[in-house]
Amino acid sequence: MKITDAKVILTCPGRNFVTLKIITDQGVYGLGDATLNGMEKAVVAFLESYCIPALIGKDPRNTEDIWHYFYRGVYWKRGSVTLTAISAIDMALWDIKGKALNTPLYNLIGGKSRDRVMVYAHANGKDLNDTLEKVAREKEKGFLAIRVQSGIPGISDAYGVAKDSKFYEPAHKGLPNVEQWDTSKYLNYLPYLFGKVRETFGTDLHLLHDAHHRLTPVEAARLAKELEPHHLFWLEDPVTGELQEGLRLIRKQSSTPIAIGEVFNTIYDYTTLITEQLIDYIRMPLVHGGGITHMKKVADFASVYHIQTGFHGATDLSPVNLAAAIHFNMAINNFGIQEYMPHQEIVHEVFKINYRFKDGFLSVDDTPGIGVDIDEEKASRYPYEMACLPVNRKTDGTMFYW
Ligand code: CS2
Ligand code: MG
Numbered sequence: 001m002k003i004t005d006a007k008v009i010l011t012c013p014g015r016n017f018v019t020l021k022i023i024t025d026q027g028v029y030g031l032g033d034a035t036l037n038g039m040e041k042a043v044v045a046f047l048e049s050y051c052i053p054a055l056i057g058k059d060p061r062n063t064e065d066i067w068h069y070f071y072r073g074v075y076w077k078r079g080s081v082t083l084t085a086i087s088a089i090d091m092a093l094w095d096i097k098g099k100a101l102n103t104p105l106y107n108l109i110g111g112k113s114r115d116r117v118m119v120y121a122h123a124n125g126k127d128l129n130d131t132l133e134k135v136a137r138e139k140e141k142g143f144l145a146i147r148v149q150s151g152i153p154g155i156s157d158a159y160g161v162a163k164d165s166k167f168y169e170p171a172h173k174g175l176p177n178v179e180q181w182d183t184s185k186y187l188n189y190l191p192y193l194f195g196k197v198r199e200t201f202g203t204d205l206h207l208l209h210d211a212h213h214r215l216t217p218v219e220a221a222r223l224a225k226e227l228e229p230h231h232l233f234w235l236e237d238p239v240t241g242e243l244q245e246g247l248r249l250i251r252k253q254s255s256t257p258i259a260i261g262e263v264f265n266t267i268y269d270y271t272t273l274i275t276e277q278l279i280d281y282i283r284m285p286l287v288h289g290g291g292i293t294h295m296k297k298v299a300d301f302a303s304v305y306h307i308q309t310g311f312h313g314a315t316d317l318s319p320v321n322l323a324a325a326i327h328f329n330m331a332i333n334n335f336g337i338q339e340y341m342p343h344q345e346i347v348h349e350v351f352k353i354n355y356r357f358k359d360g361f362l363s364v365d366d367t368p369g370i371g372v373d374i375d376e377e378k379a380s381r382y383p384y385e386m387a388c389l390p391v392n393r394k395t396d397g398t399m400f401y402w
Helices: 040-055 063-071 080-100 105-109 128-140 183-201 217-230 244-253 271-275 291-304 319-331 376-380
Strands: 003-011 017-024 029-033 117-125 145-150 178-181 206-210 234-236 258-260 355-358 361-364 391-394
Touching (some): 003 040, 017 080, 029 080, 029 319, 040 080, 063 291, 128 183, 217 234, 217 244, 244 258, 319 355
Parallel strands (some): 234 258
């Protein structure tokens, strides 16, 4: 079997998505998600200028060798752009493998450890009452786990809250918007917010929160400790991941579970965090974490340290990634939870999906491979529109983490 062609499909049905399509001499093709929110064209350039020419003629079944060709073989290693391209290639090759063997992807990863995967929704309110209403709405839909984000009194643009009541999408057309941050106001408000959520919804509902990389280790330790009585499912990205040892302080101070790594791209970002058991969930998704080939190694390594998966699944990761993630999560033993922000209906004009939501879980059908297809004609109707993620400044004007 040989790769005869490959192309990148860049489309913008409501937001930009990058999809790699790899075509073989036996008429079978595979799809891989190559979307990197706000940096889409950098991935397109790497795929088109280097990866695609290098793929032609290779046997698509050789997933392990091809992964290393593009990881070990590329001198300038690691980083989100390189690994998103490698992830897309890997996803597409596994899609081809499943189609060629006429079996769904989960069967190639380990078969079924479960029939469906628990997911969590997003409740983003502009203030306390709006947040409680949004939690109630997601609970009504059947979600058993809900990420709670709220506007913070005194902060004009808190992370995770839509400007108006429409769909939350952080990337905006054109150059970055400037958002505002005040750690002290945030830290003073969060315990109160979660106390009210627990008071209103009781203790069975799984609650999650994303600090979005914005605390120092000692601030994160304070927050994790003060949230302990509310038994969060996890506190996400409490600190930026560059300083892995920064998580030691949080671990010493609190039993609140920690999830980190949606911006990570290889196992090397996790070595201290995993071997010192500083975290409880790995967030690194297939689309940015090296695809199935690499993420299986990461998940197996993490399982030795009682760490589970908790893949990133925001709307800026495409349906191809989400379907592949469901297959992966169905197969591995140490699955934790899957983020699920449903894409806007317009996205499903372009991507034909094979997964469905029921009673708080997602499941896929037995279509061979990943099971998602893309309608290239429809995709061509939504041309790319430059959009950037915001930047973030403290109230004194200091540039900070977004
Ligand atoms: C967030 C994301 O879903 C999450 O946990 O961190 O919404 C993140 O802000 C976006 O994916 C960035 O593009
Ligand atoms: Mg996050």
